[in-house]
Amino acid sequence: MVQVVHMVSLTRQLVSRDTFQLLKKFNIWRPFPRLDAPFGTLVTSKWLPCMNNSVDRRDDQLSSASPRVRFAPSPTGFLHVGSARTFIFNWLYARRNGGSMILRLDDTDVERNSEASVQSIFQGLDWLGLKWDEEYKQSERNGFHRQIADVMFQKGLAYRDFTPAHAGDAEKSGAQGTWLFNAGMRELARSESDRRAAAGEPFALRFRVPREGHELVRFNDGVFGEQVKAAGDIEDFALLRSDGMPTYHLASCADDIDLRITDIIRGQDHLSNTFKHVLIFEAAGGIPPHFAHLPLLVAPDGTKLSKRRHGPVVSVTTYRDAGFLPEAFINFLCLLGWSPKNNREQMSVQDLVAAFSLEGINRANAVVNFKEPAATPEETFDPKAVWLNAEHIRSLPVEELCERLLPIVQDAGFQVEPTKMLQITGLIRERIKLLRDVLTAADFFFVDRLPDYDPAELIPQKGDAAMARKVLDKASEVLANTEFKHDALDQALRNAAQQLGIKPGQMFQPIRVAVCGRKNAPPLFETLEVLGREKCLERIEHAKAAKISLISV
Numbered sequence: 001m002v003q004v005v006h007m008v009s010l011t012r013q014l015v016s017r018d019t020f021q022l023l024k025k026f027n028i029w030r031p032f033p034r035l036d037a038p039f040g041t042l043v044t045s046k047w048l049p050c051m052n053n054s055v056d057r058r059d060d061q062l063s064s065a066s067p068r069v070r071f072a073p074s075p076t077g078f079l080h081v082g083s084a085r086t087f088i089f090n091w092l093y094a095r096r097n098g099g100s101m102i103l104r105l106d107d108t109d110v111e112r113n114s115e116a117s118v119q120s121i122f123q124g125l126d127w128l129g130l131k132w133d134e135e136y137k138q139s140e141r142n143g144f145h146r147q148i149a150d151v152m153f154q155k156g157l158a159y160r161d162f163t164p165a166h167a168g169d170a171e172k173s174g175a176q177g178t179w180l181f182n183a184g185m186r187e188l189a190r191s192e193s194d195r196r197a198a199a200g201e202p203f204a205l206r207f208r209v210p211r212e213g214h215e216l217v218r219f220n221d222g223v224f225g226e227q228v229k230a231a232g233d234i235e236d237f238a239l240l241r242s243d244g245m246p247t248y249h250l251a252s253c254a255d256d257i258d259l260r261i262t263d264i265i266r267g268q269d270h271l272s273n274t275f276k277h278v279l280i281f282e283a284a285g286g287i288p289p290h291f292a293h294l295p296l297l298v299a300p301d302g303t304k305l306s307k308r309r310h311g312p313v314v315s316v317t318t319y320r321d322a323g324f325l326p327e328a329f330i331n332f333l334c335l336l337g338w339s340p341k342n343n344r345e346q347m348s349v350q351d352l353v354a355a356f357s358l359e360g361i362n363r364a365n366a367v368v369n370f371k372e373p374a375a376t377p378e379e380t381f382d383p384k385a386v387w388l389n390a391e392h393i394r395s396l397p398v399e400e401l402c403e404r405l406l407p408i409v410q411d412a413g414f415q416v417e418p419t420k421m422l423q424i425t426g427l428i429r430e431r432i433k434l435l436r437d438v439l440t441a442a443d444f445f446f447v448d449r450l451p452d453y454d455p456a457e458l459i460p461q462k463g464d465a466a467m468a469r470k471v472l473d474k475a476s477e478v479l480a481n482t483e484f485k486h487d488a489l490d491q492a493l494r495n496a497a498q499q500l501g502i503k504p505g506q507m508f509q510p511i512r513v514a515v516c517g518r519k520n521a522p523p524l525f526e527t528l529e530v531l532g533r534e535k536c537l538e539r540i541e542h543a544k545a546a547k548i549s550l551i552s553v
Contacts, residue, residue: 067099068262071132072106072252075117079124079316081368082267082297082305085333089294090265091130092334092356102259103132107139108251124316128326130349136259138251145246148254148284149205149239157283158239160193160203161185181206181236205240207279217275222265222292222358229275237276253277257286265358268293268365292358295337296365305368313370313380322377323408323435324385328392332385336366345384346391378433390433398426405438412439414446423530427522442522445530450517450539455547457513460506465551467502471510472544474500476537484533489525514543 071087073079094101103125107113125132152158163182186208197203215231239250246254256264271293281288297305305314312318319329331347339362340347340355347355371379378386393401402418402425409416416424428441444450458468474496482492497507508524515536521527528536 065260065262067094067097068102068260069094069099069265070102070104070256070259070261072104072138072255072266073121074106074109074112075114075121076109076112077117078120078307080305080307081314081316081319081333084124084128084316084329085297085336086266086294087125088128088130088330088333089338089356089361091132092352093263093265093358094133095353096356099262100134101130101132102134102136102261104136104255104259105138106248106252107137108142108145108246108248110139110245120315120317124320127316127320128330130330134259136255138255141251141255141258142246144258145251145254146240146244148257149246149250151285152207152239152283153205155283156208158205158207159186159188159236160197161206161236161238162188162196162201162203179235180233181209186236202242204238204242206236206238207276207283209234209236209279217278219274219278219288219291221271221274222263222290223295223361224268224271224293224363227271227274231279234275234279239280249273249276249280253280253286254284256289257281257284261289263290263292265292265294268296292361294361295363297336297368298365300367300369300372302365302367310370310372313368319381319385322381323437324389325392325396325404325435328389329385331392332382332388335384336368337362337364346388346395386433393432393435394429396429398422398429401425401429404435408435408438409442409446416446420445420530423526427526427530431522444516444518444521450542453513453517453547455550457519458510458543458547459551460502460509463502463506465548467506468510468551469544469548470500471502471507472514472540472548475507475511475514476540476544479528479533479536479540484529486525486529489528493525510543511540514547515539 069090071083071090073083073087091101093099105118105121107118149158153160161182163185185206209231211232216228217231217234218226218228220226237249238247240246255261274291274293278288280286299305299310303309307314316329320326327349330349330352331345334347334352334356335345338356338360340360342355344351344355369382369384374380396404399422402422405425406416406418406421409421424442424445428438431441432438458472459465460467460471475493478492478496479489482488493507493511494504497504500507509519512521512524512527513519515531516527
């Protein structure tokens with residue numbers, strides 16, 4: 001196992017001032033020569049990391065500071081729902097434990113990075129509304145990454161590899177046939193390595209994984225428990241590519257050291273990388289943080305969620321555009337692989353902060369249940385997500401829900417006053433599951449003329465076209481002379497039904513269909529009040545003239 005006996009003391013040039021002070025605080029700082037020489041120039045120091053069969057996690061030092069966690073997305077695609085869950089779990093852990101949340105764009109893959117991906121990440125995170133405390137771009141720190149690589153190279157913990165990837169006669173493979181290292185490059189004399197580098201021959205810089213003494217690399221994962229792997233089964237992974245750019249492994253670990261990350265919470269797909277990262281942390285003189293790896297999100301068929309296979313359902317902005325509340329979406333994602341001790345389901349963000357712990361994370365992959373192909377837009381999403389969203393909508397004060405619905409209505413081209421929208425909101429709050437449902441649940445409030453509807457719906461239960469006409473004639477008379485308030489409308493129309501000798505329901509159905517264009521609509525008297533006398537009478541007259549005649553034969 002790799003152990004750092006004397007921590008490599010990074011100079012103020014290499015680390016942030018806070019990191020430098022932290023190292024001094026824990027009495028693990030040592031003088032180290034300046035590292036402003038070009039890469040490959042000999043640097044010596046008596047403070048060297050060494051190999052040992054034990055490991056000093058320095059848990060007491062990590063636990064003495066407030067937690068610092070990070071979300072480090074790569075801007076090579078949209079913000080994936082799995083990535084969003086990782087961000088949320090990190091944020092909850094930080095807030096629950098009084099720590100700091102860092103956002104770091106791991107954008108060193110210059111060939112795959114795109115500005116569209118950067119925008120997708122920030123748009124998705126902004127929509128969630130969970131603010132972070134610090135923000136960094138990895139690409140702005142490449143010089144620091146190379147200096148960390150130089151430190152390891154000068155100490156013999158890394159070597160130049162002049163061969164193409166996985167090519168050469170002296171390759172060594174592990175028990176499973178996996179490539180481990182090229183012996184010719186690993187054992188190349190330093191003088192020969194310097195000569196070839198000086199001649200301009202391209203090379204990658206590889207970490208010299210310890211292979212003597214049956215060393216074990218181990219760490220305790222906050223979800224999956226103790227993890228152990230023989231160092232001899234780990235390949236000599238690259239730290240710098242042949243173009244001099246740092247690899248993900250080096251850049252990520254170097255930044256985690258400098259930013260004083262104490263806890264790394266990320267997807268299970270990074271679990272195998274962690275053995276390499278433990279080696280880098282200790283070789284570079286950092287304190288390995290605590291790790292916790294989250295179970296994957298999978299489709300109903302058990303495959304990992306991907307845009308190529310499963311489409312837009314895996315993108316955070318799809319949920320935003322469909323009309324999910326961010327707090328409901330957060331609630332839903334948290335229940336994918338985590339559960340509170342009391343097994344609650346509907347939870348506010350404040351509830352989640354109070355309840356969150358790594359102990360509640362399950363080891364099994366979490367299934368996002370959606371239908372392929374979806375017959376309706378609603379089937380695009382997990383039914384629990386839709387249910388939770390409806391519950392959160394019903395929990396919102398009417399005024400707040402109105403503020404969220406009004407922009408959707410206005411963006412659809414409807415001109416509606418905020419005061420009227422507030423009235424409408426109270427009528428449809430129990431009838432919508434997604435915010436965009438307002439456009440179908442309340443469309444008849446916004447249009448001047450109703451879309452075409454089936455005239456047969458005007459006929460009341462156990463009635464006929466003649467009854468429908470009689471009801472609408474009576475409704476025109478009553479509504480023209482009644483105060484347009486709930487109680488007055490209720491009393492007047494019930495009296496009218498009694499005068500016609502029919503049941504109230506037979507009176508109400510033709511009116512509802514005439515003014516709303518359908519049977520399934522909000523309560524009648526409140527609807528009439530919001531629509532107003534003029535519009536109601538106009539629509540009833542249209543029903544009598546254009547609709548009843550079609551069914552009176």
